[in-house]
Amino acid sequence: MQHALVLLRRRLISSIPVLLIVVVGTFFLLEAAPGDAVDAYLAGIGGGDAAMVEQLRQSYGLDQSIWARLWTYLLSLLRLDLGWSVAFDRPILQLIGERLPNTLLLMGSATALSFSLGSLLGILAGARPGSFTDRALSIGSLALYAVPSFWLGLVLSVVFAVQLRWLPTSGIETIASGKAGLDRALDIARHLVLPVGALGFIYLALFIRTMRAGMAEVWRQDFALAARAKGLSRPRIVFRHVARNALLPLVTLLGLQSATMLGGSVVIESIFAIPGFGRLAQEAVAGRDAPLLMGIIVVSALLVIVVNLLVDIAYGLLDPRVGTSEQAA
Amino acid sequence: MSFFARLLHSPEGLVGLLLLLLLAAAALLAPVLFPTDPLSIVAAPLTAPFTNGSVPLGTDRLGRNVLAALVHGARASLLVGLAAAAVAILVGALVGTLAGFSGGFIDEALMRVVDAFQIVPGFLLALAFVSVIGASLPTVVLAIALGAWTGPARLARAEVLSLRERDFVAAARVIGMHPLEIALREVLPNALPPVLALTAVIAAGAVLTESALSFLGLGDPNIVTWGSMIAEGRNVLRTAPFLSLAPGLALVITVLGIYLFAEGLSDALARRRIRQ
Numbered sequence: 143m144q145h146a147l148v149l150l151r152r153r154l155i156s157s158i159p160v161l162l163i164v165v166v167g168t169f170f171l172l173e174a175a176p177g178d179a180v181d182a183y184l185a186g187i188g189g190g191d192a193a194m195v196e197q198l199r200q201s202y203g204l205d206q207s208i209w210a211r212l213w214t215y216l217l218s219l220l221r222l223d224l225g226w227s228v229a230f231d232r233p234i235l236q237l238i239g240e241r242l243p244n245t246l247l248l249m250g251s252a253t254a255l256s257f258s259l260g261s262l263l264g265i266l267a268g269a270r271p272g273s274f275t276d277r278a279l280s281i282g283s284l285a286l287y288a289v290p291s292f293w294l295g296l297v298l299s300v301v302f303a304v305q306l307r308w309l310p311t312s313g314i315e316t317i318a319s320g321k322a323g324l325d326r327a328l329d330i331a332r333h334l335v336l337p338v339g340a341l342g343f344i345y346l347a348l349f350i351r352t353m354r355a356g357m358a359e360v361w362r363q364d365f366a367l368a369a370r371a372k373g374l375s376r377p378r379i380v381f382r383h384v385a386r387n388a389l390l391p392l393v394t395l396l397g398l399q400s401a402t403m404l405g406g407s408v409v410i411e412s413i414f415a416i417p418g419f420g421r422l423a424q425e426a427v428a429g430r431d432a433p434l435l436m437g438i439i440v441v442s443a444l445l446v447i448v449v450n451l452l453v454d455i456a457y458g459l460l461d462p463r464v465g466t467s468e469q470a471a
Numbered sequence: 472m473s474f475f476a477r478l479l480h481s482p483e484g485l486v487g488l489l490l491l492l493l494l495a496a497a498a499l500l501a502p503v504l505f506p507t508d509p510l511s512i513v514a515a516p517l518t519a520p521f522t523n524g525s526v527p528l529g530t531d532r533l534g535r536n537v538l539a540a541l542v543h544g545a546r547a548s549l550l551v552g553l554a555a556a557a558v559a560i561l562v563g564a565l566v567g568t569l570a571g572f573s574g575g576f577i578d579e580a581l582m583r584v585v586d587a588f589q590i591v592p593g594f595l596l597a598l599a600f601v602s603v604i605g606a607s608l609p610t611v612v613l614a615i616a617l618g619a620w621t622g623p624a625r626l627a628r629a630e631v632l633s634l635r636e637r638d639f640v641a642a643a644r645v646i647g648m649h650p651l652e653i654a655l656r657e658v659l660p661n662a663l664p665p666v667l668a669l670t671a672v673i674a675a676g677a678v679l680t681e682s683a684l685s686f687l688g689l690g691d692p693n694i695v696t697w698g699s700m701i702a703e704g705r706n707v708l709r710t711a712p713f714l715s716l717a718p719g720l721a722l723v724i725t726v727l728g729i730y731l732f733a734e735g736l737s738d739a740l741a742r743r744r745i746r747q
Contacts, residue, residue, distance in 0.1 A: 163587035168599070175603040281483075284734070288726035290679050292686050293701060293719035300712055405594025409683050423595055424687060427602040435599055439591055446590040 149454060157447050164443045165219065169212055172432040180204060183228050185430075215436075224437035229429030234437040237422065242441070244314050245411070245419035247330075248337055249403050253396065255342035256349050261385075261392055263346075264353020268388065269380045271358045279350060287347035292409040295340035299413070302336060309335050312415035337414040341406055345399055352395055356388030363387075390461055397453035401446045477739040484735015490728030498546040505539035509695045513539075520713055531700075531714050532707055541721055544697040547690075548678050548725055551612055555677035556670050558616035563623025564659060564666050570624070571631030571662075572654040582628070585621045593618025597680060601689045608691045611684060615677045622673070623666045630662035668740075671733030675726045682722050697722050 180198045184190055190198075199205045203214060218225065224234040267279040303311040310316070315330045360366055361384060369383045408420035415421075419438070426434040478484040497504075507513070512534040513526060520529035520537070528537040570581035588596075597614035604610045634640065635658060643653045684690050685698030697718035704714030 159583050160586040160590065163584055164591055167587065168591075171599060171603060284730050285723070285727055288675070288723050288730060290682050290686075290698075290719065290722050290726075292683055293715070293722065296701070296705060296708065296715055297719070300708055304709055401590060401592045402594075405592035408594055408598065409686065412687065423598060427598055427689070430602075435602070439595055439599060442592050442595055443587075443590045446592070450590075 149458060150451065153451050153454065157451075161440075161443060161447070165216065165440055166212065168436055168439045169215060172436055173208060175430075175432060181430075219440070224440070225433045227426075227431055227434040227437075229426065229431035229434060234434055237434070238419065238437060238441055241417060241419045241422045244416055245404075245407050248334065248341065248407055248410070248416065248418060249400075251334060251338040252342035252345070252403065253399075255338060256345040257392065257396065259342075260346045260349025261353050261389065264350045264388075264392075265357065265380065265385045267350065267354040268357025268361075268384070269376075271354075271361065276354070280354065283347035283350040286343060287351075289344065291340055291344045291406050292413055294343060295337065295410055295413040298336050298340055309333075314416050314418075333414075333416075337410050337416060340413075341403065341410050344406065345403065348395065348399065349392055352391055353385075353388060356391050357384050360384045360387045390457070393453060393457055393460065397450040400449040401442075404442050404445065477742055478735050481735045481738045483731045484739060487728050487731030487733070487735055490724060491732055494545050494549060494725055494728060497542045498549045501542045501546050505536070505542060507539070509539040509543040510535060517707065517711055519711075520717075528717065529713065531703060532711075537700075537714065537717060540695045540700055541697070541717060543695045544700060544718060544721065545725070547608070547694050547696045548681065548722070551608065551615065551681040552674040552678040552725075552729070554612045555615040555619065555681075556674040558612060559619035559673050559677075560623045560666060560670060562616065563620040563625075564627045564663060566620070567624040567627025567629075567666075568631050568654055568659045568662060571628035572635055572650070572658055578628075581624075585624050588617070589621045591618075594680060594683065597684060598687075598689065601684060606689050606691055608694065611681055611690060614684070615680045618680075619673050619676065623669055626669065627659075627662050627666050630665060631658055634658050634661055668737065671729050671736070675729040675733075678722065678726055678729070 180195060183198065184195065196205075203211055206214075215225070222235065224238070226232075227234045227237055230237055263279055263283075267276045270276060299311050302309050310333050314333050315321075315326065316333075321329050366379065366384055369379045374383075404420070406420075407418060408423050410416075411418045411421040412424050419442070423435065423438045425431075426438060478488070513536050514523060514530045514534050516530060516532055516534040518526055518530040518534070521527065522529065526536045526538065528541065531537060531540070566581055566585070570578045570585075593615075596618050597611075600614040600617060601610055604614075631654075640653060640657060643657050644650075648657070681690065681696065682698035682701070685696040686702045688699075688702065690696050690699055700718040701715045704711065704716075704718070708715055
């Protein structure tokens with residue numbers, strides 16, 4: 143536990159400059175856009191006179207220099223204030239706080255699906271490297287990896303929601319159903335089956351391939367040979383000795399994939415009309431809402447930092463060797 | 472056995488190469504096969520596939536030739552995939568080499584920038600970039616490369632760190648070469664091969680990202696892309712699912728072709744290394 147705390151502190155400190163680069167970089171990128179938030183707002187309401195434009199610019203602080211605005215933005219970030227959304231006319235933090243849980247639920251379920259099924263199939267493939275099962279799974283996972291997630295989502299929704307009518311086509315829950323407790327949870331689960339499937343299946347391939355490659359590596363190690371020489375049964379060697387040691391790289395993959403999955407949720411949420419974080423990003427782009435887009439990028443960077451931190455801590459707990467080397471360093 | 476023969480020997484490499492050759496032929500011959508603009512209206516809207524000889528794969532909601540759009544779409548996909556991979560590898564290799572070779576503060580600063588690009592989801596970054604600069608083919612290429620150059624940068628840096636203590640670098644120093652010249656002319660070329668091996672994965676990812684961007688309506692509006700075809704077909708998904716299925720399958724085949732080819736290539740390379 144001591145190790146975890148040391149690691150936590152070190153990682154938090156080292157992530158501050160990185161986050162600062164993200165904030166400043168995104169600020170200047172969005173600054174390069176033609177027109178500002180007031181232009182977008184005026185286009186939305188159908189124009190206004192010069193005095194009103196002037197007053198609006200002042201109230202948003204847009205009459206100040208770019209450096210002054212960057213400084214103000216950084217200061218308000220420290221107060222956990224992400225600013226005001228032009229398109230929604232609401233505080234950005236509140237908007238993100240509303241949308242984030244849906245996305246976390248979607249991503250968490252998709253990760254759980256791809257991790258569990260992926261490691262299982264990876265064990266199946268890696269149990270006998272070079273066997274027919276191994277080759278079939280390897281080609282199959284490659285094909286799966288080549289499928290665009292949004293297209294898989296469309297195909298799944300045509301088959302299971304439109305043709306078979308087994309599952310709902312869109313949304314996170316039945317609107318105004320008055321359901322509560324377990325009923326509501328089941329309702330949400332039914333709505334999430336297709337999007338989680340579409341998102342999870344894409345990343346399934348990566349877990350299968352990593353698990354399989356890890357097992358092929360472990361088979362060559364001395365202790366695997368020793369286990370075979372002792373005359374242990376094949377399933378025991380596969381599960382207790384080989385698979386267990388090949389599982390760790392998959393944990394690393396969890397952290398690496400969190401950013402990709404967050405990006406992937408944009409299209410999936412737009413296809414299944416899930417009011418989540420990713421869809422908010424698309425709405426920010428459509429509404430030319432630069433402050434909202436800025437807030438979304440900052441929060442997603444924070445989220446990725448946190449996920450990677452959790453993965454590192456989990457890694458240290460799973461593999462005692464990591465903690466010792468950290469301390470020696 | 473020559474290297475090429477070894478590549479063709481593995482079934483993955485052979486199938487991948489065939490798929491890629493087919494696509495490249497389609498992309499190159501698109502203006503010859505279908506000289507009219509694929510966005511122009513040629514027949515009755517929503518002609519079913521395999522019913523009209525002049526439009527073998529039917530037409531979309533506006534009466535545009537699906538086969539012509541598919542063939543022209545191959546152009547956009549392959550072009551974006553290759554260009555984005557080239558930009559990502561070039562920028563990544565340069566940054567990685569400079570970081571690894573300089574060490575100290577420059578290394579630290581450059582690697583923090585790499586970290587920053589890695590924690591922002593690449594797709595969000597591409598989305599923001601295209602929406603700010605405006606949707607055109609070069610913007611889309613840059614937007615995708617923005618999220619893809621960090622892998623090559625890390626790999627190049629690691630290579631350079633192991634190379635820079637070698638004798639040939641010391642020799643270059645002794646003859647009085649400028650450090651920048653040593654980094655770019657002596658170290659970079661030697662660090663490049665493993666970085667180039669990332670090309671296929673990056674190109675495949677770029678093809679998928681481009682399709683997702685144009686599916687969301689953020690691709691170049693003046694050219695046909697498979698992603699925009701899927702988005703267009705989505706409006707008639709219940710009655711004419713073929714319009715979304717066909718470009719999606721084309722995407723799967725393209726990306727699978729790239730992966731298989733890469734697999735065959737790395738197999739062939741590994742076997743060559745064993746023989747040596």
